[in-house]
Amino acid sequence: MVDSSVPLRRTKAIIFDFDGVILESADIKTRAFLELFAAYPQHQSAIQRYHLQNLGVSRYDKFAWIYRELLGKPFTAAERERLGSAFSTLVLEHVLRCPFVPGALETLQALHHQRLVFVASGSPQEELELIVRRRGLSSYFTEVWGTPLKKEQIILRILERFGLHREEVLFVGDGLSDYQAAMATGIQFLARVTPEAQQRWQELGVPRADDLRQICSLIGIAHRAELA
Numbered sequence: 001m002v003d004s005s006v007p008l009r010r011t012k013a014i015i016f017d018f019d020g021v022i023l024e025s026a027d028i029k030t031r032a033f034l035e036l037f038a039a040y041p042q043h044q045s046a047i048q049r050y051h052l053q054n055l056g057v058s059r060y061d062k063f064a065w066i067y068r069e070l071l072g073k074p075f076t077a078a079e080r081e082r083l084g085s086a087f088s089t090l091v092l093e094h095v096l097r098c099p100f101v102p103g104a105l106e107t108l109q110a111l112h113h114q115r116l117v118f119v120a121s122g123s124p125q126e127e128l129e130l131i132v133r134r135r136g137l138s139s140y141f142t143e144v145w146g147t148p149l150k151k152e153q154i155i156l157r158i159l160e161r162f163g164l165h166r167e168e169v170l171f172v173g174d175g176l177s178d179y180q181a182a183m184a185t186g187i188q189f190l191a192r193v194t195p196e197a198q199q200r201w202q203e204l205g206v207p208r209a210d211d212l213r214q215i216c217s218l219i220g221i222a223h224r225a226e227l228a
Helices: 026-036 041-053 059-071 077-097 104-111 125-134 151-161 176-185 198-204 214-219
Strands: 013-016 116-124 143-147 169-173 188-192
Touching: 013 151, 026 041, 026 059, 026 077, 041 059, 059 077, 059 116, 077 125, 104 214, 116 125, 116 151, 125 143, 143 151, 151 169, 151 176, 169 176, 169 214, 176 188
Parallel strands: 013 116, 013 169, 116 143, 169 188
Antiparallel strands: none
């Protein structure tokens, strides 16, 4: 379902979150957080809840919150490096094998050479570039952006670097942090709906779509199958 009254026909650039928007990798990250802190069963529910409420936020920010708010331990540089390495080990091979979000690959193919297409992800830059390359997606993206930059910073850099007006840019995300970044920078937002977040998007009145193939019809681009 999508609000077709949203004025998306002027869209010149689309910024995609990655996990849960391009690849069905959001659950992989959730399981990794729980496994990483399996020694603290009393905090598992709080860790999962915080992670799901902050989809798209850097894992390192989440580690810092867990240490500060739940464990009451100092989050040292050594712990940061250890946890980051362990997390990457837990998720990388699964992300390289997981399926695409329905309609994501077809949409990227249809947008190719038709619009500027970016990724703004909470994953570390080097890891993100590796995954994009290994999944054969590099040619579909104008640029790929990950942490340590925040998504608001990424959006502003894209606007400046490509001379784009805010109304010409659409952010497609599945997390509240994606929505907040879009609102903070004044660009349009479309939510990829998952069962867990459906009620939240409805309450916020956010334009939303179950299938990413709807993006092309909204901005006036036909899928390859429609052109055949």
